[in-house]
Amino acid sequence: MDFKIPEEVKEVVSSIEKFFEREIEPLKKTYHKQLNNGRYFYDENGLYSKQTMDAIRQVRLKSAEAGFFNMFADPELGGTGDEFGPVKMALIHEALYRKFGQDLLAQHIFPIGLFTDGLSPVLKGLKPEAKDEILPGVQSGETWLCFGLSEPDAGSDIWNLKTKAVKDGEHWVLNGTKQWISYAPYSHYAMIFAITDPELAQQRKGGITCFLVPFDEDTCVCDSAVSLLGELGGEVGIITLENARVHEKYIIGDLHQAYKTALDGINLGRLSVAANCVGTAQWALDKTIDYANERKTFGVSIGNHQAVQMMLADCALEIYAARNMVLHCAWKVENEKKSPLKELSMVKAHATEMTQSVLDRCMQIHGGMGLTNELGLEQVWRWAREQRIPDGTTEMQKRTIAKQLLKGDTSFS
Numbered sequence: 001m002d003f004k005i006p007e008e009v010k011e012v013v014s015s016i017e018k019f020f021e022r023e024i025e026p027l028k029k030t031y032h033k034q035l036n037n038g039r040y041f042y043d044e045n046g047l048y049s050k051q052t053m054d055a056i057r058q059v060r061l062k063s064a065e066a067g068f069f070n071m072f073a074d075p076e077l078g079g080t081g082d083e084f085g086p087v088k089m090a091l092i093h094e095a096l097y098r099k100f101g102q103d104l105l106a107q108h109i110f111p112i113g114l115f116t117d118g119l120s121p122v123l124k125g126l127k128p129e130a131k132d133e134i135l136p137g138v139q140s141g142e143t144w145l146c147f148g149l150s151e152p153d154a155g156s157d158i159w160n161l162k163t164k165a166v167k168d169g170e171h172w173v174l175n176g177t178k179q180w181i182s183y184a185p186y187s188h189y190a191m192i193f194a195i196t197d198p199e200l201a202q203q204r205k206g207g208i209t210c211f212l213v214p215f216d217e218d219t220c221v222c223d224s225a226v227s228l229l230g231e232l233g234g235e236v237g238i239i240t241l242e243n244a245r246v247h248e249k250y251i252i253g254d255l256h257q258a259y260k261t262a263l264d265g266i267n268l269g270r271l272s273v274a275a276n277c278v279g280t281a282q283w284a285l286d287k288t289i290d291y292a293n294e295r296k297t298f299g300v301s302i303g304n305h306q307a308v309q310m311m312l313a314d315c316a317l318e319i320y321a322a323r324n325m326v327l328h329c330a331w332k333v334e335n336e337k338k339s340p341l342k343e344l345s346m347v348k349a350h351a352t353e354m355t356q357s358v359l360d361r362c363m364q365i366h367g368g369m370g371l372t373n374e375l376g377l378e379q380v381w382r383w384a385r386e387q388r389i390p391d392g393t394t395e396m397q398k399r400t401i402a403k404q405l406l407k408g409d410t411s412f413s
C-alpha cells in the first residue's frame, strides 16, 4: 500500500476548508445563538428551531452548489463518486473531522451527503420515473431523506421487522412503526423497508422490499424527535405508517430483495463512520496537546506529568492503529471484488470504541474545562458514545467478525 496522501485529496480538503471560511463562518456568526445553545438549537417540541433549520438548510444548498454534498455519490445518480474511491473518501472524511470536529458534530453542520440522507447508493434501485421526480431535489440538498429500517422489535435483529406492505392493484399499502430513524422529523421522503413476503422473511431468505414513501400528515408521519444523551431535542424520530398507499413505481430495487440493499448501504456507512471517528479523535488530541503545553500545575505545564503523558500516548497509539485499519479496509473495498465483511465490522467496532476512549482521556486531561460546553469536547464525547449503537452495535460487529473467522476467513491482509 502507498500511504502517501494523494495530491487530489489535499486539494479537495483545502477547497472544503476555503468553503468553510467563505460560507460557513458567516453562517456561524449569524446563527451563533442557536448553534451554541441547546435551548435555542431546538424548539419547545425538541425539533430544530426555525433558525437552526435555516442554517442547516443553507449549508446543504451551498455545499451542493459548490460540489461537495454529492462528491462521493454514484455518477448514475448525479454524483462525482467516480473521482473518489473508498481510500480517498476515507482520507477526506478523516481530514474534515480532524479540522472541523466540533462544527460537524456539535453544531450539526454537515457538508457531505450520507447513505441515509443525500444521494444514497440505495437510490440506484429507483425506477427511472421516480428518479426523475426526486433526484433533482436530493442533488440540490433541498430534499431530505431518511433510511427507515429499524423498528421497536427489529434493531440488531432485522429479520424481525413487523412493518408490512400488502399489494392492492398497482399500489402497496404499508402499515407499521419505524424507530430511531435519523433525520426522519425533517425529511420529505423515507426509504421504508417492509415485509412483502412473510414466509420468505420468516425463513430469513428474503421477503423484504424497500419503498420510497413521502411524508404526509396522515399516513406516513413523524412529528417529534427523540432526545438522546441529555440533548433538549434531536435528529432521530419514530415514523408511523398507517395505510400509506405507495405506487409500485416507488419500489426501490427488486421486490422481496431489499435485505441486501439495506446491508450494502449500511456497509458503506460503516467505513465513513470509522473514518469520521479517526478524524474526530485527532481533533480532540490536537486540542489536548495544545492544552497540555499551556496549562500549568505545580510550576510546570501538565504535559510534564507522566500520568498525562501516558494518556496522550494511549490516545496516539489507538488513533494510529484505527487509522491504519480504516485505510487498509478502504483499500480492500476499493481493490477486491467481494465486500470485506470482517474488516468493515472490525473498523466500525474498533474506531467507534477508540474515539470514545480518546475523547474521554482528552476530557480528563482538560480537567474541569473538559466538562464545559465551551470547548465542545463533551458534546463530541456524546456523539462518540452514540456511534457505538447505530449501523450495527459493537457486539453485532463482533458477531459478524467471529462468524467470518469460523467460516475460514482468517486472513489479515
Ligand SMILES: Cc1cc2nc3c(=O)[nH]c(=O)nc-3n(C[C@H](O)[C@H](O)[C@H](O)COP(=O)(O)OP(=O)(O)OC[C@H]3O[C@@H](n4cnc5c(N)ncnc54)[C@H](O)[C@@H]3O)c2cc1C
Binding pocket: 116, 146, 147, 148, 149, 150, 152, 153, 154, 155, 156, 157, 179, 180, 181, 182, 183, 236, 386, 389, 390, 391, 392, 393, 394, 395, 396, 399
Ligand atoms: C443515534 C441513532 C441513529 C440511528 N439511525 C438509524 C437510521 O437512520 N435508520 C435505521 O434504520 N436505524 C437507525 N438506528 C437504529 C440502530 O441501527 C439500532 O439502534 C441498532 O441496530 C441496535 O438496535 P436496538 O437499539 O434495537 O438494540 P437491540 O438490537 O435490542 O440490542 C440491545 C443490546 O443487545 C445486544 N445484542 C442484540 N443481539 C445480539 C446478539 N445476537 N449477540 C450479541 N449481542 C446482541 C446489542 O449489541 C445491544 O447491546 C439509529 C440508532 C441510533 C441510536
